[in-house]
Amino acid sequence: MRRAFHIAIAGLMLASLMLFTTRIAAAAQQWEIDISPIYFIDGTGDSSAPLPPGTFPLYCGSGPACSGTPRTTNDWKIDYGLTYHINKKWTFAYAHTNFDFSLGRIVTIAPFSLLTGDITDREDKLSLNYALGHGLALSGDYDSHQRTSVAGLCLNQEDCGGASNPSSINSNSWGLGATYATGPHHPYQPPMFSFAFNANYFPRPSAGNCQDYPAVPSQPACFTGGIPGYVGSGVVYGYGVTMFPFADTDIRPGTIPFVGYSSLPVWFHAENTPEVYNVTDFGLLQILPHDLSASFTYFKLQGRYSSDTIPPPDVVRSVTFLFKLSYALKF
Numbered sequence: 001m002r003r004a005f006h007i008a009i010a011g012l013m014l015a016s017l018m019l020f021t022t023r024i025a026a027a028a029q030q031w032e033i034d035i036s037p038i039y040f041i042d043g044t045g046d047s048s049a050p051l052p053p054g055t056f057p058l059y060c061g062s063g064p065a066c067s068g069t070p071r072t073t074n075d076w077k078i079d080y081g082l083t084y085h086i087n088k089k090w091t092f093a094y095a096h097t098n099f100d101f102s103l104g105r106i107v108t109i110a111p112f113s114l115l116t117g118d119i120t121d122r123e124d125k126l127s128l129n130y131a132l133g134h135g136l137a138l139s140g141d142y143d144s145h146q147r148t149s150v151a152g153l154c155l156n157q158e159d160c161g162g163a164s165n166p167s168s169i170n171s172n173s174w175g176l177g178a179t180y181a182t183g184p185h186h187p188y189q190p191p192m193f194s195f196a197f198n199a200n201y202f203p204r205p206s207a208g209n210c211q212d213y214p215a216v217p218s219q220p221a222c223f224t225g226g227i228p229g230y231v232g233s234g235v236v237y238g239y240g241v242t243m244f245p246f247a248d249t250d251i252r253p254g255t256i257p258f259v260g261y262s263s264l265p266v267w268f269h270a271e272n273t274p275e276v277y278n279v280t281d282f283g284l285l286q287i288l289p290h291d292l293s294a295s296f297t298y299f300k301l302q303g304r305y306s307s308d309t310i311p312p313p314d315v316v317r318s319v320t321f322l323f324k325l326s327y328a329l330k331f
Contacts, residue, residue: 029330032083036326040100042073043298043319047102048115070117070152072102073320077120089131097123101301101318108311117151135181135191143200145171171268175200185244188287189256194242202267204233236265236274254287277316278302291330297322 048069077098084092099121106114127141147169176199183192240262259282267274283297303316310316 030085031331032085033329034079034081034083034095034326035329036079036324038077038079038098038322038324040073040075040077041321041323042102042118043321044072044102044104044317045319046105047072047117047318049105070115072151073100073118075100075118075120079324091129093125093127093129095123095125095127097125099123099320101320104317106310106314108314115152117153118149119147119151120149122146122148137179139175139177139179141175141177143171143173143175169268171202171266173200173202188254190244192244194244196240196242196262198238199235200238200265201235202233204267234267234274236267238265239263240279256285256287258283258285276304278304283322291328293326293328295322295324295326297324 077100079095079097081093081095083094086092101119101121103116103119122145124144125141127139129137129139131137177196178198179194179196181191181194185191240260242258242260244256244258246257260280262279264277264279265274266277279299279301281297281299283295285293285295287293299320299322301316301318305312305315
């Protein structure tokens, strides 16, 4: 059951790819502060649907009686970041990114019906970036991911009933990435295609990473659904492509449509194996005067079938609409 919540955090790992602010040109200033209010709207469809016949609720949306349904995602958050331009090639950056979402109802755990309600995740990233030129760029980074709130259940999150949860869901990784941009473009718009590849190393020490699954007489110290857990570090690989389909004269300056696909692997402590997700997104980015930009994004997360997660035909799935306003202060 807990794995359904572990893998839900995958949406956060795509937030920084999806909720981007396109940079028009290299700034002469060395420092840049980015502040971005963002509004999340749940679009999953069955994230708060009535119970299917013959099932029982597995959530507590209205007190101990577990009546009603937990609230779904409709929240304001603020993303922010700081970038230091070392020179024309090198930059060092910190980014704090939020992602709010609600999972679709899970019904293949009969006789129960599971609703997560609103889930809030955050990512903090430090990165060193190098622009090789000709559209090619490399990066190295350190990521920290945390679950901060689950409306429907108190499980694997930082704060449960006002108390700190030492076994909250988290993921820490070291990564290397490469992006390549190519195709026609204008000064106000990126090249038509952008390809990305990344490799992330997840340190999973041989002790202490299985606190979510304490030892019991009939089970090993680390397990998921009765399956002995793999304890050890590892590397996962992801890739994606984003298309800016009107990078010619068919669009007025400042309005940039985009559509993208990513293969997203994730791996959290106490999981036996990495999980893989298909992510699609599309939307519009509007460049505004005075270093402002606004964007709308449709974001869909769809887990692939896996015996380690939830029984098929259910998969972890979520649809979120995002409205974002960004301001870049350069000095």
